[in-house]
Amino acid sequence: MTSPQQNYLKNFKKAFTNAVLDCAGTSGLAAYIVEASAEDDDGAPLRMEDAECIASGLDREQWYEFVASSFESRESR
Numbered sequence: 001m002t003s004p005q006q007n008y009l010k011n012f013k014k015a016f017t018n019a020v021l022d023c024a025g026t027s028g029l030a031a032y033i034v035e036a037s038a039e040d041d042d043g044a045p046l047r048m049e050d051a052e053c054i055a056s057g058l059d060r061e062q063w064y065e066f067v068a069s070s071f072e073s074r075e076s077r
Contacts, residue, residue, distance in 0.1 A: 013068065014068075017064055017068045018064070020067055021060060021063055021064060021067065026055045027052065027055075029055040029058075029063060030048060030052040030054070030055040031048070031051070032067070033051040033054055033055060034046055037051070
């Protein structure tokens, strides 16, 4: 069973993720990719040009999953 607090948190995350997608354009999402790539330990961060190419190739549903999952991984740190 889901508690009211868990339900509220889930709805808040969904609303926040949608707000990020509504307000950030391709360049903002590309900057987000560059920042995320700099935080991992898998080598050098992506160049902005590469991140913009990736950003322009993803649809909203894919972006939603990317942004939502990045918030989840930050919570577990």
